[in-house]
Amino acid sequence: MFEHVLSFIIFLPIVAGLLLLATPANRTVARFTGTAISLAALVLSLDLYTKFQATGHLEFIENIPWVESLGINYSLGVDGISLFILMATSVLLPMVYFIFSTKEKGYYANLLLVQGAMTGAICATDMVLFYIFWEVMLLPVFFMLGLYGGEKRLPATLKITLYTIAGSLLMLAAIIYLGVSYHAQFGEWSFAMDKMANLNLEGRVAALAFFGFMIAFAIKIPLFPFHTWLPDAYTEAPTATTFVLSAVMAKIGVYGVVRFVLPVFDMEFARYAILLAYLGVIGMMYCGIAAIAQKDFKRMLAFSSASHMGIIALGVFCMNVQALTGSIYQIVAHATSTGVLFLFAGVLEQRTQTRSIADLGGIAAKAPVFALYFAIAMLASVGLPGTSGFIGEFMIILGAIKFNTMVGVLAGTTLIVGVCYMLWMFQRVFYENPTPQSEGFKDLSLVEGLTFLPVIVLIIAMGIFPNTFLKKITPSTELVFSQSEPAAVHTAAVTPVQVPGLNLEKN
Amino acid sequence: MIHSYLYLSIILFCLGVVGVISRRNVFTVFMSIELMLNSANLAFIAFSRVHESMDGHVLAMMVMAVAAAEAALALAVVILLHKHKSKLDTNVFSLLKG
Amino acid sequence: MFADGLFMLFAVLAVLGAAGLVLFRHPMNGAMSFVITLISLAGLYALLSAKLIFALQLIVYAGAIMSLIVFIIMFLNIQPEDLPKEEGKLLNILGALIIVAPIGYFLVKIVNRLPNATTELLGNNFGGVKPVGLLLFKDWLVPFEIVSILLLVSLMGALLLAGKKKEVSK
Amino acid sequence: MTNDLMLLLPLIIVGVGAIALMLASAYKIINNTSAALGSALVFAVAFLVQLSFCLKGNAVLFSDTFNGILVANTFSKGAGLVILACGLFTSLSSQTYFKQNDFCSPEYYSLTVFAASGMLLLTMTQELISAFVALEIMSLAIYILVGYNRKNVVAAEAVLKYLMLGAFAGAFLTMGTAFVYGQTGTTQFAKIGQYIAANGFTQSPAIIGGAFFILVAFLFKAAAFPFHAWVIDVYDGASMPITGYMATGLKTAIFAVFANFLVADAQLHAGWITFLFYVSVLTMFAGNLIAIGQYSLKRMLAASGIVHSGYLLIALVAVSTEAFSGAVIAYYLAAYAAGTLGIFSALSYLSGKDEKRVTFDDFKGLAKVRPYSAAAISIFLLSMAGIPPTAGFMGKFYIITSAIDAGQVTLAVLGIISSVISMWYYLRLIINMYFYEAEESFADTVPSSLASACTFALAFCVFAISLYPLAI
C-alpha cells in the first residue's frame, strides 16, 4: 500500500467525509470519525515525511492514465515544496476536531472533504488533476461558510466563491492552452506538470495564459488588489474554516505559482516579476495598515493574514533561492502562527461571545496559559527570531534585496507594520483591565492546552532548528532555479517591465 | 425567366415574414407562415425547373405534408386558446414573461 | 409571350393575395385573399412544368388545408370584438417591411448571382405523376415514410389539444 | 447487410413502441402507470441495443440503401444513446409527476416516444428535407406535450409561442433548403459537401443564403441568440418532465443534425465560423443575463439552457471537419442532459401539485428537510456550472480544449467568462436550499418514487460520466 500512500492521504478524508454526509450519523460519530481520519492522515503523512529522501525531485509518484487521448493522468507526487504544505495540512487540521466540539455533522464532514481536496491539490502533478482538486476544495468552504458562518455570511460566501471561481476558471483556460501548446510543439497530448517546463512559450497569448494562472493564484493567495473577498470571508467564516483558509488554502495559491508558473512561464515571470513583487509589497503594507483600523479581532487577523500573504508571495516573485525557500518556509510558519491565531480567536469568541476588541481586556491575568500560547503565536507572526516566523521572513527580505533594492526595503517594513497592529491588539485584549465580557474568562482546558501544545512547540522548534526542515525543502527549491538555467540564459535578454521611478539600481 | 419566379418567391416570403411580425391575429399569423412555406415551395419548383430534375417536386410535396400537419396542430391550438380566452389576439397570451 | 403574360398575371395576383392576407383585419378576408395566392401559385407551378404539384397545390392546399382553416374560423364564430384591436397596424407593417428589407435584399442579391434560365414548358412527362411517384418511392422513401409518422403525431395532437376532454384515467 | 440494418433497430423499436402505445391508449388497454412503464421499457430496450452498438465499434450504416438519407456513425450513435436515456428518465419521472398532477393520459407516453423517434431520425439523417420532417415530428410531439395540460392557460400560451415561432423557423428551414437545392440540385449533406468542395463556398451564393436560413432554423431550435426568447416562456409553461425532455433530448437531436450538416464540407464549416463565433458569444451572455433576473427555477433553467447552447456552439465552431467524431459534442450533451434531467426529475416530485413550488424562494431550506434531494440538486447545479469533478466540468473542459486546439482562444476565454457569470444563479439555488431555514416541510411531495430514483441515478451518472475518458 505504500506506493499509494498519497492516494490514501487524499481519499481517506474524502471518502470518510462523503460517507458521513451520506449516512445519518450524529455529530458525535462525525466528530469521532473526523478526529480518527485526520489523525490517520497525520500518521501516514509523518511516515511519508520520514521516508522522504529529499532528492529535490518528485517522490512517491503515482501515475494512472485517465483520459489517454488528451494525456491526462491521475498522477501524484511530492517534492520538498509540496511536502511541507502537505505536512502543514496534516499536522494542523486534526487540532480543529479537538477544539470545537459542539458543531454539526456537516461541519466535520466538510472539514474532512476540504482536507482531502487540499491534499490532492498539493500532491497532483497533472495540471488537470490539480485543477479538479483546486476547485473541489472550494466547495466545502462554501458550505461551511454558508452553513455555519456568522450573521453576514451570505454576501461573504458569495463573494469568496464567485471571486475564486472566476479566477480559477481563467486558470483552466490557461491550463488548456498549455496542453494544446504542448500538443502543437511536441505532437502528443500531455498535461503533466514536469513536461510543461519544456514548452517554448512566446507572444501575447502566452502572456495571457501567464496572467490566467497568476490571477487565479493571486485571488487565492490573495494578492493585492484581489484581496477584497478576504476580510469578510475570514471574519464571517466559522473558526475552523478561517483556519483552513488562512493556514492552508491560501498557501496552495503560492504553491501553485511555484509549481506551475515559475517553471513554465520563465520568460513572462522574469518580465512581470517586478510588478508582482510590488503588488506583494503593497498588499503587505496596505493590509497591514488597514489592520490597525479594525475593531473586530478576527477581521484584524484577516488583514494580518493578507498582509503576511503579500510578503510570502513576494518571496516567490524574487526569483532567487533564498527568497523562494523563505516563502516555502514562511508558508508553514504562517500556518502555525497566524493560522493558530485564528483558532485562538475562535476560542476567544466562543468564550466571550464577542469579536470586538474594545469589549475585551485583561485576559492575560485571567488565562495565563492562553495568553502565553497566544503571545508565542503572535510573536511568531511578527517574525521574532527564535520563532518560526523569523527564518522565512528574513530569507524573503534577504532575497528581495537582491532582486530589487526598493522592493527589499519596502518588504522590510513588514517588521514594523506587523508589530504595530499586533501589539495594539494584544494590549487591548490581554493587557489592561478586564471588561465584563472577559471577567469570567476560563483558561484553556487540559485537552485544549495539549492540542495546541504541538503547534506551539513546532513554532519554537522551527525557529531554533530550521535546518532540519530546510534540508528537505532546499533541494527542491534549488532545483527550481537550476532547471530553468538554460531559460535563465535567455531570460537575461528579457527586459523586465519598467516601473517608473521605483527601480533602484543596485551598486 | 426563372429569376422572376425567384423574385416572386422572395416577395411572398418577405410578405409572410411581415405578416408574422406585424399582425396579432392568430389566424393571420398562421396563414402568413403558410405563405412562407408556399413561397419556399415556389422556389423548390422553380429550382427544380432549373435543374430539370423532379427532386424539387418531391421536396415540395413533403413541405406540403408538413404544412398540413402543422396547420392541423395550429388550428387545434387556436381552438384551445379560444377556449381559454375567447380571443385571437396573440398579445393576450403574455402571462409568461420577464 | 403568353407564358410571360400568365406569369405576370399570376404573380400580381399572388402578391395581391399575400398583401391582402397581411392587411385584412378579419381572418376570414385574409383566408380568402390567401386562397387567391395559393391558386395563383398553382398556376405558376403549371408554368414551371410541375404538373403533379399543380394538382396537389389545388387539391391539398387550396382545397383541403384552406377549407380546414376557413372551417375553423367559421367554427369559432369570431365576432369583430374578439379580434385584436390592432391600432397602428399599418405602421407596424411599415416597420416590419423595413426590418425585413435587408433579408429580401440579401435574397435578391443571391438570386441575381445565380445563372438565369429559361422557363419553357418541358415535355417528356416532366413533373407528371409517374416519374415523380417513382422518384418518391425510390430515392425519397425515407422522408415519405417518416411523413406518415408526422401525420400520425399531428393527428394525435389535434385530438388531444382540441378534442373533447377525456376522463382522466389513473 | 442485415448486420448494418441492425443499426436501425433502436429507431424501429422506438417507432413501433410509439405506435403500439398509441394504439394501446386509444383502445384504453393501458392506464397511465403501465403506459409510463411501457414507454420506459421501450426506451430501456432501445437504449441497451444502442449501447451494444456503441460498444461494438465503428459499424456504419451503408449509405446507398436509403439514398444516403440515413446514416449511422459514432456521433449519431452517441447522440441517440443520450436521447434514449433522456426519454427513459423523462418517462419515469413523468410517472411520479402525474401522481401529483392529474392531466395525464396514456397518449402522453406515446408522444414522448414519438418525439424520441423524431429525435433519433434527426441524429441519423443526412438530408435536409428528411431533417425537416424529422424535426417536425419531434417538434409536433413536443408541442403537444407542452400544451398537454389543457386546463392550464399558461400551457396553452406556451404551446402557442412555441408552435408559432417553431413553424416560423421551419419556414426558414424550407426556404434555406430550397436555396441550397437551387444551387446544388441536391439536399443531401454529402453531395452538398462535394459540390462545395468542387465549386467553392464563396462561389456559391445560394448555399451561403440557404445555409444561413438552415442555420437560423437550427439556431432557433437550439435557442441561440437572438432566437432564444421563446425558450424561457415555453419552458415555463410546460410541465416539469417535458421541460427536462425539451432541454435535453431535443437539444441533443438538434445539435446532432446541426453538426452533421456543418461538417459536410470544410469550407462550409469555415465559412460560418465567424458567424457562429458571434452567435455563440451572444448566446452565452444573453442566456446568462436573462438567467440572473429570474425568480422561477424553470425560467432560470431555460435561460441556463441557452447558455449551454452557447457552449455547444463553441464546440461546433471548433469541430474538425476532417476527422469529425462529434465526441466532444455528444459528451457535453450527455453531461448536460444528466444535470438538467436530474434537476427536472427532482423538481418533478418536489414541485408538488400543479407545480406550486417553482421559484427560488420556494426551495428555501430544502436541505434541512430533504437533505438527499437537496444534495442531488446541488450536484446537478454544480455539474451545470462546470465545477469538477462533475460531468459538466469535463464536458466544458473538452469543449474548451477543442476550441483552443482549433485556435479559438478568444472564444474559449469568453466561454469561461460566461461560465463565471453563470455561477451566480446556480449558487443562488444552492444557497437557498442550504443556508436558510426551512419554511415548509415538503410533506406533500412523494417520498420515494421513480422520479427520486431517477434523480439519484442521474446524480450517480454525473460522476460516472465525468470519469469516462473521452477520445477526442
Added chain:
Amino acid sequence: MEHSVTYLGLIPLFPLMGAVLIGLLHVFTCNRRKLPEMLYGLLACVGPVLSFIMALKIFFALKGMPADERFLSQVAFTWFSVGDLHINMGFLADPLSSLMLLFVTLIGSLIHIYSIGYMKGDKNFGKFFSYLNLFLGSMLILVLGDSPVVMFVGWEGVGLCSYLLISFYSDGTDNVLAGNKAFIVNRVGDLGFVLGMSFLFWGIGSHGFDYMSLKANVHHLAPGVALATCLLLFVGATGKSAQIPLYVWLPDAMAGPTPVSALIHAATMVTAGVYMVARFSFLYAHVELAGTIVAWVGILTALLAAIFGMFQEDIKKVLAYSTVSQLGYMFAGVGVAAYSAGIFHVFTHAFFKALLFLGAGSVICALHHEQNIWKMGGLKKKMPKTYITMLIGALALSGCPPFSGFFSKDEILYSALASGHFGIWAVGVLVAGMTAYYTFRMMFVVFHGEPRDQHAYDHAQESPAVMTVPLIILAVGALFAGFLNLPAIFGGDQMVSHWLAPSVTEHHPHTGLFVEIIAIGASVVAFLIGIKAAYSRFGKGAEEPNFSGFADFAYHKFYVDELYDAVIVQPYKRVGAAIWKTIEPNVTDAPVKSVSTLYMLLGSAFKILQVGYVRVYAIYMIIGLSVMSLFLSQTLN
C-alpha cells in the same frame, strides 16, 4: 591552539533555561496556589551566576592565549542553510565579547539579587524573573553570536524582553503603551539592521557570514554598499541605543520596574548598539564617512538628551536622559574610531548607571513609589547607604576624577580631539558640563535640603541588605572600574584598550601630551562649572520651578513626542482608517462591486426584454436575421 570549545553556548542557555522553568512554574501556578518567592528568586539567580562564572572562565582562558589569537568559538549546529546563505548557530568569544560578557553577567546577577528585594510581594513575581532571565539569555546571545544573524536573535530577544518588562504592570494603559512604543521604535531600528545584513550578505556574505569571514572579505565590499550597510546597521543601533531620531522610547521605558531600567535601559541592552558598531569596527573603519555620521549623531544626541535632562522632574527620567546622553558619548567614541574608548565607556557606564538606577529604585521604594524629585528632599539622613553609593555614581557620571566615568569619557573626548573632530570634542565638553549640572541637580534636590513631603519622608527608611549590597558592589565598580584603562598620562597601561585591540580595528592617533592635557583640563573645568551651577541653584534647597521660554520648551522635550505623534502615529492610524473605511470599499473593491452592479443591471435589462409577446420574439428573430443578412450581403460581392 584549540579555539573550538563546547561551553560557549551554555552561557546564554543557563538563563534561558531559568526563564523557561520559572515561566512555566509561574504560568501554571499563578492563578492557583502561589509558590514561595524565595523559590523563584533562587531559581532566577542560579542562571546569571552560573553564566558569570562561565564568563570568568572564558576571560581567563582568553587571557591565557597569545594576544592575536584570543578567540574561542563554538558552532552549536547549522541554523539554516539555503544556497549561499549559510548561518550557524555559532558563538564567538573574543576580547570584545568576553569583556561584555563579564559585566553583563556581573551586573545582571547583581540586579537579579537586588530585584528579589525590590519586587517583594508583587503578584507576578515569577513572571518578572522569567522575563529577566530571558532578557539576560538574549543579551548573552547578542554578545556571543558569531554572525550578525545570531546577534540579531539576541538583538530582537532583548527588545522583546524590554517590551514585556516595560509593560510589566500591564493593567496601566500608559505602561503598555510605553512598551508598545519601545518595541515598535526598536523594530524601526531592526528594519535597518535586517536591511544592513542583507546588503552585507549580498556584498560579501557568500563566503561565510560570520564575523571572521566577513572581516577577511571586507575589502571586497563595494564602497557604496559598504556605506549603505554601515548606515543601515547604525539605524539599527539608533533604535536599540536610543539615538536621534529613535531615542523617544527610552524615557517612556521608565514605566517598567526600576531594576529593569537599571539592567536593560541603562547598563546592558541599550549599549548593544555601541557593541554592534564595535563588532563591525572592521566595516566602519572601512568607511570613514559612516563613522563621522555616527559620531555626530551620537554627540548631538548627547547634547539633546542633556538639555532634556536638565529639566526633568521624574528621578528616573533624569537618569533616562542621562543614559541617552551617555550613549551619545559612546557613539561619538566609536564614531571617531575609538572603539575601545567607546566600549570602555559602556563598561564604566554600566556600573555607575546601574548604580544610580538602583539607588533611585531604593529611594522610590522607600517613598512608596514616588518618583517626582520635587516631592523628595533631605533623604541623606534617612538613607545614608543609598546616598553615599548614589553620590559615587553621580560623581562617576559627571566625570569627576578619579571616578570611572571620568576616565572613560575623557578617553572619548580625547580621541575625538586627537582625530581632528574638533566640533565633536567641543560639544562633548559642553555636554560634560551639563551632565554634571543635571546630575547634581538631582542629587541636591533628592538628598539635600528640607523634606518637601513630610509624610513620605517620615515613612522613608533605608532599604534592606538584599538591595543595598548590590549597590555597594556597584559603587565599588563605579569607583574603580576607570583604573582598568588608566591612560599613560596617569601612569596606567590602558589595559582595556590593549585587551580589546585584537577585536576591534582602530588606529590610535599619536598626539602630543599637550592635546591630552587640554582634553583632560577641559573636561575637569566643565565638570566643575556644572557642579558649581547646580550647587548654587539647588544646593540649599529649592522649590519646584516654573519653566518659561526655552526652559519650558526643553521641559516639554522640544515637543518631539508630540511631533512624532502628529507626523507619524496619527497619520498612520488615519491612513489605516482611511484604507478600511474609504479606500477598500470605494477603490480597491470598486471594480468588483461595479462588475456585480453592472451584472445585475444587465440582468434586469434582459428581463425587461422578455416581454412575453410572441410577436416581439419574432421581431427579435427578424432583427437578428436582418443584421446578419446585412453582413452576409457584404460578403457576397
